[in-house]
Amino acid sequence: MIRVAFLGTGGIAAKHSRFFKDCPDAVIVGGCDVATEKVESLWNRTWSDGAATPDSFTDAEEMYARTSPDAAVICTPHTLHFDHCMQALAHGCHVLVEKPMVTDSKDAYRLRDKINDSGKTFVIGYNTSCSAEFAYLRRTIRDGSLGRLIQVCGYLTQGWKSDTLGSWRQDLALSGGGQAYDSGAHILNSLCWGVDAPVAKVHAFVDNCGIDVDVNTNINVLFENNVMASIVVSGDCSAAGAHMSFIFTDGRIDIDGWGATWMNVFDRKGQVKYPAVTADMDAGQPAQNFVDAILGRAEPRATVENGVVLSELMDQIYESGRTGTVAVPKR
DSSP states (O other): OEEEEEEOOSHHHHHHHHHHHHOTTEEEEEEEOSSHHHHHHHHHHHOTTOOOOOEEESOHHHHHHHHOOSEEEEOSOGGGHHHHHHHHHHTTOEEEEOSSSOSSHHHHHHHHHHHHHHTOOEEEOOHHHHSHHHHHHHHHHHHTBTBOEEEEEEEEEOOHHHHTTTSGGGOHHHHSSSTTTTTHHHHHHHHHHHHOSOEEEEEEEEEOTTSSSOOEEEEEEEETTSOEEEEEEESSOSSOEEEEEEEETTEEEEEOTTTOOOEEEEETTEEOSSOOOOGGGOOOSHHHHHHHHHTTSSOOSSOHHHHHHHHHHHHHHHHHHHHSSOBOOOO
């Protein structure tokens, strides 16, 4: 039985806690946040039947010492992820961390070293990486059945600016950035996870729309395998949606880069009516993939290496947006 502790008990933590509550392979042993009331709110959302709930803490060190967890689920604000992941690993925990993994590529490299030294399972909570649709996409890229991947284009639109007004997501010290690092991390991870190559160059235009963090971003990327990509992340659009097109020499795959809820495949003859998507391609939600990886039943879908690539990309996006020049990684 995997003993699971929660650090950060806000919105997304409820999805994970409901999964672990019903998971036959795990038990929640504690939760920690800045106030006991925040933790108890999570338990109330998870256990609505009045059953006994796990212990609540406001000090993470105390939680780890008193509950002896095997795994930690980290759902804190973005800029806290690095310290909280390192702390959990120091206590011998496997780690499931919400996106983005960290907000600085230097921290990404240090975390990668720590994870490799620890031998612990580490998963980033990206939905598309766990989906059958993106597994099909990645297999198609790797096996060349639609020829060579040459270009990717896509967009993500949300009313993010108004929806997050007054929250920590617009506080640079806690968020590390705006819409591109928040919801935008999903479509940008979908891009990097699919292309599966390091980033070579980035040219980006960034508009903060009068607030302290980015809202609208236009991003052009050249990967080291010569795949070119163009992504628009919009946080000031009331019509929410997402679309990506992966363009091959012999076809195209259109896909939902936010939630992987749909996919259309085209080859030389036109639309493929029944793409060969099978049940074993679906890893479930990230928490399921996390448990399966700990128990040796699956490989982690979104790993620390994916976190490193995305962190490098984000550093380059903000550098290019700030300087107006093409940015390259500083590895």
